[in-house]
Amino acid sequence: MRALLVANPAATTTTRKVRDVLVRALSSELDLELAETAHRGHARELAAQATADGIDLVVTLGGDGTVNEAANGLLTAGPGPDVPMLAVVPGGSTNVFARALGRSRDPVEATGEILDSLRAGRTRLVSLGTAEARAGGAGATEGWTTPRWFVFAAGMGFDADVISRVEAQRARGRRSTGSLYIGAGVNAFLLGRDRRRPPMTLQLPGAAPVDGLFLALVSNVSPWTYLGARPIDPSPEASFDTGLDLFAMGRVGVVRMLHHVRQTMAARPDARGRGVHRWHDLGELTLTSTRPQGWQLDGDHLGTATGLRVRSVPDALRVVV
Incomplete structure (x- = not known):
């Protein structure tokens, strides 16, 4: 071979x-x-x-x-x-x-x-996702980018902002650690304006738009990521065998945000309550924003956009398991 x-x-x-x-x-x-x-x-x-x-x-x-x-x-x-x-x-x-x-x-x-x-x-076909962005920022065009594949996660808003802050620190020589992500997340939440004036809207096929979102996490697997050895799992049902899962949040305060973070890190994660939106087994979704937002695929920040169009592709790639 x-x-x-x-x-x-x-x-x-x-x-x-x-x-x-x-x-x-x-x-x-x-x-x-x-x-x-x-x-x-x-x-x-x-x-x-x-x-x-x-x-x-x-x-x-x-x-x-x-x-x-x-x-x-x-x-x-x-x-x-x-x-x-x-x-x-x-x-x-x-x-x-x-x-x-x-x-x-x-x-x-x-x-x-x-x-x-x-x-x-022992091999198997796994589902993956594709994402295309509508560019944002000064002088941006209105077109959508060429679709890019992601293997486990995509995101727009708060999580991409955290990743951007971490990447800036790593460019200065910092190592990628759990504490680096925690610090970036705290700063982004406390100092950022988006959670106070959430700019994003979610559109699902055949459903009414969901407005007022500042965070949108698309998952192809569970857990979404790890903090060291500890899983962070906002979408426990996500799987290679289904479509995509979406975890989104609207306007929340500090106490409510800490509560939801604890829920995603629990032994049996089940983040629910005011400000939380969850969907399972989606074939496609579109996020739009009234102002440019960061977006990321598989933990890499890819710039800012005013829209993100995401699709699930079943049986996309054969992997060794």
Whole structure:
């Protein structure tokens, strides 16, 4: 079986020594090529070329951003029988998609699990999502961007603002930690204006619009993310076997917000109550905003937009489980 290992040398928990161990292990049973990413978007380019070259399997070593790029490269021309399989070795700080597939958090153990699965033929098709944004900001056009794939989550509003703040701190040399996200979330909530004057509206097919939202989290898996080892799970029913789940919030105060955060982190998460909106198994949804909002896919901030159109795509990609 021909395989390509796409390794991100800048991923949070990836080292050259670990990479070399994985290369030896994978090469013992696969006709393996190694490619290291050198810039943002490189994993997408490498995965697209792997598809064109008839590679059977693409293995990623990196975080969720690397997985997202690889999935977008594999699906450049859309789903189909000629798209290589994807296997994921965790190398980032959160690794939501790898954990959703049941992979060990240790990259060496995860590699052994992948080889065991390949011997046994354990693969499956999973649903993914696509998102296209309507650009916002000064001089923006009214058109929608080309759809991009996401593997586990999309968001518009508050969560994208938090991610933007974290990315700015990381650019200054800070490590990606739970405390960094907590600090960014507290600052965004207390200092931001959007939760006081929520600008977003949700439109679902055949339903009345829902106005006054400042946060919208689209989930393709459960949990939505992790704070260290602790899951944050606003949409516990989300699954690769269904459509997308949406968790949205309207105007809330500090006490109510803390209450809802505790609900999403409980042993049996069930965030409900004033200001909370939840939907399960959606095929599509559209968010619009009266002023530009940040948006994100799989934990990467992608700029600002005045609209986000999201769709579920069943059986989009074959993965090693």
